[in-house]
Amino acid sequence: MSAPLNPTIEQVTNRIEKRSAKTRAAYLDQIEAAAAEGPHRKVLSCGNLAHGFAASGADKPALKDLKWPNVAIVTAYNDMLSAHQPLGEYPDRIKAALREVVATGQVAGGVPAMCDGVTQGQPGMELSLFSRDVIALSTAVSLSHNMFDAAICLGVCDKIVPGLLIGALRFGHLPVLFLPAGPMPSGLPNAEKARIRQLYAEGKIGRDKLLDAESASYHSPGTCTFYGTANSNQMFMEVMGLHVPGSAFVNPGTPLREAMIAATAQRAAKITHLGKDYRPLGRSIDARAIVNAIVGLHATGGSTNHTIHLVAIARAAGLIVDWDDFDDLSRATPLLARIYPNGEADVNHFHAAGGMAFLIRELLDNGLLHGDVLTLGSDRLSDYAREPFLEDGTLAWRDAPQESADLDVLRPVSDPVAKDGGMRLLTGNIGRCVIKVSAVKPPHRVVEAPAIVFESQEDFLARFKAGELERDFVAVVRFQGPKANGMPELHKLTPPLGSLQDRGFKVALVTDGRMSGASGKVPAAIHVSPEALDGGALAKVRDGDVIRLDAPAGTLEALVEPAEWDVRDLARTDLTHAQTGMGRELFAGFRKLATPAEEGALFMRELDRAERAEALVAEGA
Incomplete structure (x- = not known):
């Protein structure tokens, strides 16, 4: 019951x-x-219907009879x-x-x-x-x-x-x-797969070992x-x-x-x-x-x-x-x-x-x-x-079984893994975004550190490989929203950020892009809305600004004096490289019309009936 x-x-x-x-x-x-309207084939003309079942073989009589x-x-x-x-x-x-x-x-x-x-x-x-x-x-x-x-x-x-x-x-x-x-x-255990990915990111193993591990995972x-x-x-x-x-x-x-x-x-x-x-x-x-x-x-x-x-x-x-x-x-x-x-x-x-x-x-x-x-x-x-x-x-x-066969994997409501679902809304002067903390250990759920601003994954990875990120910082990866470049997932950031966190640095990610199911042990404030290209405050962040990400409190703040923050210009960037080639130019209309992430990142905008009527009046219809 x-x-x-x-x-x-x-x-x-x-x-x-x-x-x-x-x-x-x-x-x-x-x-x-x-x-x-009833069975829809009834509204089709004989020509319509004949086209619809011309190749149906033995099913033609049934499709004709509409029963x-x-x-x-x-x-x-x-x-x-x-x-x-x-x-x-x-x-x-x-x-x-x-x-x-x-x-x-x-x-x-x-x-x-x-x-x-x-x-x-x-x-x-x-x-x-x-x-x-x-x-x-x-x-x-x-x-x-x-x-x-x-x-x-x-x-x-x-x-x-x-x-x-x-x-x-x-x-x-x-x-x-x-x-x-x-x-x-099941293939290669997930923990082992993650370990090998991190070793590759650190340059400790080669591509051949990484490919062997990936092939044993997806097999x-x-x-x-x-x-x-x-x-x-x-x-x-x-x-x-x-x-x-x-x-x-x-x-x-x-x-x-x-x-x-x-x-x-x-x-x-x-x-x-x-x-x-x-x-x-x-x-x-x-x-x-x-x-x-x-x-x-x-x-x-x-x-x-x-x-x-x-x-x-x-x-x-x-x-x-x-x-x-x-x-x-x-x-x-x-x-x-x-x-x-x-x-x-x-x-x-x-x-x-x-x-x-x-x-x-x-x-x-x-x-x-x-x-x-x-x-x-x-x-x-x-x-x-x-x-x-x-x-x-x-x-x-x-x-269903009355008891879980493995309490390390699945638990009853009376004895849960955690008392809440671990997904949070963060708000503050940078915008609204979400964070998943169910895999983030409590000591890492609050990070306060200077921002380092990146405008692509490639920029981040190049600076990581050059040894420029050996410190506490919040990675601000912006111009990754639906209007900018279609809002890609930024999975390539996970191994290097995980490596830095394992070495004792306080790190976090803040982005208007996505991480999806790969959101893991590093705190990641994602889907920041409005996005940087759409006038979002993420475009105000500068290198060195102290960012405070506080998942338990539900806040994401740039600790900048309000008087300065309010008048600070929005950064701009050239996105040509992210909007042409590999068919991306065909999606220019999608990017232009895309709604914010919190509205579903849809390029299709559905109006209710009253709004349609108002729109028609406005257009003189």
């Missing part, structure tokens, strides 16, 4: 609903209007990404499973899927964040053929799942399920096993009820994973408007579901990227979420998991210790999740407190 809802969670949910009343109502009106549910498959398959390579076989398996329940399926389209692990520290990384919005657009194009009664989205990694969900929410009258491929088996099909953005995606898909229960962390190529593919297909066919249990995506993703996702993020020490992505997802559903919501929910949510980089275990160890079923059971039983949300992958959220298994070859579910 679930406990009464935690008062903070209830309060935050209520204020999101109140803040979003107009935009949410406009969104629901839009999806209700789409749903009222069988037709499920769109939107796929992020490519065979370069280890996480997505298994998805190549999924469409045929989905179609076969659908035919067993008198339904059809069509691959509606593909979306791009880039790997931050491949592009990290490279020019292509500056396309990464905006790839999410390209994926959202591609999803919309895929579903715009109006041939479908439901959809299944195939994707796993960092920007892919948020992009698929943002695009699918614009077709919120459709039921939409998500289907991942699962993590690769087969499946998702990377550390708890970064990709695996955080799978966590919140479960917590929001968009998976068939237990889908997140089943390894690829196993009989259980194959059974989950069929179960997802058949569940999608069951919940269309043609049946008796219609469950549209847009009704499912409400303020309660978004709050559940944020709680899950905090309870597991998930990726800081989701302080951007969950905001953008919420906006696509007409909901307005900000970092105050994240901060308040973090203070109310205990940290229950230690998964690398917040510990040494990987997601396979987490799954073996009890995984998502144990986590959701603990959160529900202690009033930390809304149990009354509309789930799509099963009948109710409490179903996600059960784990899948095969019984004589048939998929079944059993209750």
Whole structure:
């Protein structure tokens, strides 16, 4: 029996609903209007419909008659990404499973899927964040053929799942399920991988040893096993009820994973408007579901990227979420998991210790999740407190274990890793930003030191290799926001900063860029908003300014006299090198229109109905 809802969670949910009343109502009106049209193939002309099933072979009669549910498959398959390579076989398996329940399926389209692990520290990384919005657009194009009664989205990694969900929410009258491929088996232990990376940064080993270690870590099909953005995606898909229960962390190529593919297909066919249990995506993703996702993020020490992505997802559903919501929910949510980089275990160890079923059971039983949300992958959220298994070859579910199999990896609410989620909002005269302290030891959570200003990762790394950073300092790496260069992740800074911290120096990072799931043992104030290029005070910082980062107090301050700070000019920089080449010039419009990180770093700005009307009047329409 679930406990009464935690008062903070209830309060935050209520204020999101109140803040979003107009935009949410406009969104629901839009999806209700789409749903009222009935089976969408009915509105297509004979020519439209003939084009839509010309290549469908034996499924043509069913698509003509409009009686069988037709499920769109939107796929992020490519065979370069280890996480997505298994998805190549999924469409045929989905179609076969659908035919067993008198339904059809069509691959509606593909979306791009880039790997931050491949592009990290490279020019292509500056396309990464905006790839999410390209994926959202591609999803919309895929579903715009109006041939479908439901959809299944195939994707796993960092920007892919948020992009698929943002695009699918614009077709919120459709039921939409998500289907991942699962993590690769465990390879080189994460602590050893981090040690070797740091040795390489210090010049103590060569590239050959580093490559051997990386190859032993990322070694087969499946998702990377550390708890970064990709695996955080799978966590919140479960917590929001968009998976068939237990889908997140089943390894690829196993009989259980194959059974989950069929179960997802058949569940999608069951919940269309043609049946008796219609469950549209847009009704499912409400303020309660978004709050559940944020709680899950905090309870597991998930990726800081989701302080951007969950905001953008919420906006696509007409909901307005900000970092105050994240901060308040973090203070109310205990940290229950230690998964690398917040510990040494990987997601396979987490799954073996009890995984998502144990986590959701603990959160529900202690009033930390809304149990009354509309789930799509099963009948109710409490179903996600059960784990899948095969019984004589048939998929079944059993209750989560009462006790964690490894308390070093997963703990109950009664005995958490920490009393709060470890993600904080920092405010002060530099701006608003977030910090993840779940992997930062308490002595390092407050740093007061002179600033050294950098305007690129390369500048930092060159000065580190030259031995110029052997001191206490706060690294201010600016002009890394969405308007400047697409807001890349700055993972290359982690090994050298970690090395300096290990040598006894007080160091911290302050940036308008991202760190994501790699936020680790060095305090990193990230996503500073407004960004430096957009008039943010980060552009006022000068070498030698004393910066105080105080995570427990929630403050980030340049200790400069207010009279001087207020009149100080904003620094400028030439970003030509970061905006051309490797296709970056094609994204000039994205950079120009991008909203601040706290608003989701979206280049798509959704207006509510009243604002649309005002805009039309202003334009003389």
